[in-house]
Amino acid sequence: MFEGPIQDLIDELSRLPGIGPKSAQRLAFYMVKAPAQDARRLAEAIVAAKEGVRFCRDCFSVSEGELCRICRDPGRDPEVICVVEESKDQAAVEKAGVIKGRYHVLGGAISPLEGIGPDDLRVQELLDRVGRNGVREVILATNPNLEGNATAMYVAALLKPLGVRVTRLASGLPVGGDLEYADEVTLGQALEGRREM
Amino acid sequence: MPLYKEQGLVLRSVKLGEADKIVTILTQGSGKVRAVAKGIRKTHSKFGARLEPFTHVTLLMYRGRNLDIVTQAEIITPFQRLRASFDLITAGETMLEAVDKVAEEHERNVRLFMLLLAGLRGLDAGPVDAAAVAESFVLKLLSLSGFHPSLAGCAGCGAPGPHQWFAAGQGGVVCPDCAESDAGRVSAPAVAWLDALQHMDLAGAGDMTPAREVRREARAMLYGFAEYHLDRRMRSFALLARQPDPVLAP
Numbered sequence: 001m002f003e004g005p006i007q008d009l010i011d012e013l014s015r016l017p018g019i020g021p022k023s024a025q026r027l028a029f030y031m032v033k034a035p036a037q038d039a040r041r042l043a044e045a046i047v048a049a050k051e052g053v054r055f056c057r058d059c060f061s062v063s064e065g066e067l068c069r070i071c072r073d074p075g076r077d078p079e080v081i082c083v084v085e086e087s088k089d090q091a092a093v094e095k096a097g098v099i100k101g102r103y104h105v106l107g108g109a110i111s112p113l114e115g116i117g118p119d120d121l122r123v124q125e126l127l128d129r130v131g132r133n134g135v136r137e138v139i140l141a142t143n144p145n146l147e148g149n150a151t152a153m154y155v156a157a158l159l160k161p162l163g164v165r166v167t168r169l170a171s172g173l174p175v176g177g178d179l180e181y182a183d184e185v186t187l188g189q190a191l192e193g194r195r196e197m
Numbered sequence: 198m199p200l201y202k203e204q205g206l207v208l209r210s211v212k213l214g215e216a217d218k219i220v221t222i223l224t225q226g227s228g229k230v231r232a233v234a235k236g237i238r239k240t241h242s243k244f245g246a247r248l249e250p251f252t253h254v255t256l257l258m259y260r261g262r263n264l265d266i267v268t269q270a271e272i273i274t275p276f277q278r279l280r281a282s283f284d285l286i287t288a289g290e291t292m293l294e295a296v297d298k299v300a301e302e303h304e305r306n307v308r309l310f311m312l313l314l315a316g317l318r319g320l321d322a323g324p325v326d327a328a329a330v331a332e333s334f335v336l337k338l339l340s341l342s343g344f345h346p347s348l349a350g351c352a353g354c355g356a357p358g359p360h361q362w363f364a365a366g367q368g369g370v371v372c373p374d375c376a377e378s379d380a381g382r383v384s385a386p387a388v389a390w391l392d393a394l395q396h397m398d399l400a401g402a403g404d405m406t407p408a409r410e411v412r413r414e415a416r417a418m419l420y421g422f423a424e425y426h427l428d429r430r431m432r433s434f435a436l437l438a439r440q441p442d443p444v445l446a447p
């Protein structure tokens with residue numbers, strides 16, 4: 001424990017995702033030792049990002065304008081929506097170049113242990129969008145972990161009565177891996193999701 | 198650093214740094230253990246799905262000063278069916294959260310381990326009412342942890358019931374003479390429902406569903422009692438209380 005502003009900085013840093021108390025301490029002392037203009041530039045970049053970044057009106061992805069680049073693009077099929085947890089997941093899926101439709105960013109995943117329920121996510125907004133735009137297919141691309149799967153199940157149950165096709169990203173063997181190292185859950189899902197050749 | 202082998206149930210995992218996670222495990226012989234699983238978030242990690250919450254695993258770990266390090270994990274039971282239903286997951290998460298709150302690090306508690314294993318098996322069997330299994334589990338966990346709620350005789354003087362007052366701070370139902378100012382009125386069916394959940398085995402609890410009103414009242418009593426004695430907020434109660442979710446009903 002330190003005194004005054006340095007401890008405040010450590011406390012703030014250790015609240016960031018992925019930063020433990022030790023890393024927070026190291027970063028804080030690095031920043032304090034760095035030239036004053038470096039510290040100012042970092043602080044300004046954080047504030048500028050916070051104030052400058054907006055979220056797309058339709059898909060809630062980070063966006064410079066009212067609508068993001070993808071939602072503005074008339075070439076992107078508005079009848080196919082790929083649902084992701086965070087903007088960074090959208091970026092990862094987009095890089096694969098397979099989705100010709102648009103996205104919907106939920107803003108996280110349902111996690112009872114973190115106190116995050118469906119009402120804390122943009123689920124209703126998704127349902128509204130599907131009802132409004134004559135959507136044909138919703139692809140659920142939440143993370144393949146417990147929270148992501150729970151979220152996908154929940155959202156799918158709400159979407160199905162709307163008569164829309166609901167698909168889930170396949171789970172299974174990582175490309176480039178060896179079968180013998182696969183655990184039974186992963187292998188089981190790969191078998192369930194097998195396809196005709 | 199000493200290497201040791203344990204079997205355990207994965208309670209939760211939180212992200213650490215770029216690609217790691219800290220997993221919390223209730224082990225059979227070493228109590229609650231917090232350990233780092235390196236590289237687990239990479240899609241080609243050797244851990245795969247082995248350290249996802251609910252999984253029953255055997256582990257090889259290095260004892261660290263603060264956190265241990267998982268070097269190997271093998272699945273004993275994956276509890277696949279539990280993972281395939283939203284209601285079962287929600288019910289299971291209540292079990293995990295409650296266990297995480299009462300378990301002590303590196304303090305052997307075989308009975309708690311066996312209780313959680315039975316609870317997860319109860320859910321994996323696909324009960325009709327998942328929330329009832331979780332609520333029965335919470336009652337058993339409270340008893341095991343020294344907070345046994347009195348649901349028949351008065352918690353103050355032992356006078357035989359049924360009683361119409363309930364106070365978490367006094368330890369359960371109380372007679373009119375013992376009831377303190379924070380005691381609340383409760384109905385006989387709600388007390389009877391909790392009493393049944395307390396005595397029923399976990400597998401049987403899932404076959405019963407009470408009337409809505411009875412359940413709402415019993416939940417208020419149970420959740421309040423649990424949070425009072427665990428001295429923590431139980432975050433998962435918010436989602437459990439929605440079950441059975443009319444939105445998700447088939």
Ligand SMILES: [Zn+2]
Pocket residue numbers: 056057058059060061067068069070071072
């Ligand atoms: Zn957009």
Ligand SMILES: [Zn+2]
Pocket residue numbers: 351352353354355356371372373374375376
């Ligand atoms: Zn009394």
